[in-house]
Amino acid sequence: MGSLGISLxxxxxxxxxxxxLSHPTAGECQTVWELSSLAWTDALTLPQYLEESAYLTxxxxxxDGAMTNWILTDRNLPPDQRPxxxxxxxxxxxxxxxxxxxNLTEKIIHGVASVFCDPILRLRGYGSRLMGELAEILRTFxxxxxxxxxxxxxxxxxxxxxxxLGWHPxxxxxxxxxxxxxxxxxxxxxxLLSGDLQRxxxxxxxxxxxxxxxxxxxxxxxxxxxxxxxxxxxxxxxEEFVCDKLFGKQPEIKGATxxxxxxxxxxxxxxxxxxxxxxxxxxxxLYVLRLVIENKATASASDAEQGxxxxxxxxxxxxxxxxxxxxxxxxxxxxxDPTPLVLKLVERTAIPHRRIDRDHEGIxxxxxxxxxxxxxxxxxxxxxxxxxxx
Numbered sequence: 001m002g003s004l005g006i007s008l009x010x011x012x013x014x015x016x017x018x019x020x021l022s023h024p025t026a027g028e029c030q031t032v033w034e035l036s037s038l039a040w041t042d043a044l045t046l047p048q049y050l051e052e053s054a055y056l057t058x059x060x061x062x063x064d065g066a067m068t069n070w071i072l073t074d075r076n077l078p079p080d081q082r083p084x085x086x087x088x089x090x091x092x093x094x095x096x097x098x099x100x101x102x103n104l105t106e107k108i109i110h111g112v113a114s115v116f117c118d119p120i121l122r123l124r125g126y127g128s129r130l131m132g133e134l135a136e137i138l139r140t141f142x143x144x145x146x147x148x149x150x151x152x153x154x155x156x157x158x159x160x161x162x163x164x165l166g167w168h169p170x171x172x173x174x175x176x177x178x179x180x181x182x183x184x185x186x187x188x189x190x191x192l193l194s195g196d197l198q199r200x201x202x203x204x205x206x207x208x209x210x211x212x213x214x215x216x217x218x219x220x221x222x223x224x225x226x227x228x229x230x231x232x233x234x235x236x237x238x239e240e241f242v243c244d245k246l247f248g249k250q251p252e253i254k255g256a257t258x259x260x261x262x263x264x265x266x267x268x269x270x271x272x273x274x275x276x277x278x279x280x281x282x283x284x285x286l287y288v289l290r291l292v293i294e295n296k297a298t299a300s301a302s303d304a305e306q307g308x309x310x311x312x313x314x315x316x317x318x319x320x321x322x323x324x325x326x327x328x329x330x331x332x333x334x335x336x337d338p339t340p341l342v343l344k345l346v347e348r349t350a351i352p353h354r355r356i357d358r359d360h361e362g363i364x365x366x367x368x369x370x371x372x373x374x375x376x377x378x379x380x381x382x383x384x385x386x387x388x389x390x
Contacts, residue, residue, distance in 0.1 A: 014125030043273040061234035072130040086126040094226040098212035107149035155363040167365035173358040178333040180325035189316040192255035224382040235270040256320040265313040286325040288335040289387040315349040337384040
């Protein structure tokens, strides 16, 4: 007998016409969370993880039907009596699409997350069946106002599995890592609090819109998940829940900004605890969710004084992040998808760091429903930063 309470020998074949995707009941959601706790409790206890899972259905980016739970199951059996063969979640997100002529549109894009199969049921093809059916359903799912342009996911099992099902892995998945630093070094960055974020996200979105109305320099369509407040709040609500459970307090500092309007740089981050906060071997991380350089033309200028100013801003942002990581006993600071400009500025700060190309975890993958292949030969995925992960 398996964990589903039925004989493993009686389980249906993955290609059976009796299987379909359905939405779990409240009781079935509880079962899904209990099963997935084998992989994703992180630093929480099982009861805390179950509480967190329910709570995260009520926060921005998830509430009001933006998040949907899915299970692969037997269509002939009633809810709460049917097997849960595989499960996942999807998030309805906003994406900007800009053609080579700068024609900007806003579309729906579905983010896929938490794909999970009970270990005892793996290698039976249920994951492939679930994702194959989901790929077709999402073409028209929640399309009341606009047709979805595609689906994104971040694979933690390498590139091949999801690529075979249509989610093309973008070839470069890079991040920068820095060590925490307990000693402030005269940073002139201003700390960001929760009340600062809505304004900055709105200003960021306005700059993105303006930038995407320009003609494409490489002839490719450009796509970007909108780094709106809902994305930031999903991460912050998660970090606040976890920190409340672990420490009885919540992080107040949500990022850092430096410079005057028109020439600012800012970062929004989140605290993530994968393991015991006291363990020196944990991978607990301060993730930079979104890094914004307000005046890229200035940052790219050949004028030495202008360039030095941008380097100092980057140094202030990174040092503030290092201090925040140290104060929460996080073991690294991580910045996803650094652009060539960001890499150049980070190098010039002389802050020790590591550049890492991921080939197994956090692999950004796209299933494209729009025109063209959706691969990197025709599409440029901008801002592939940590805010988009969930």
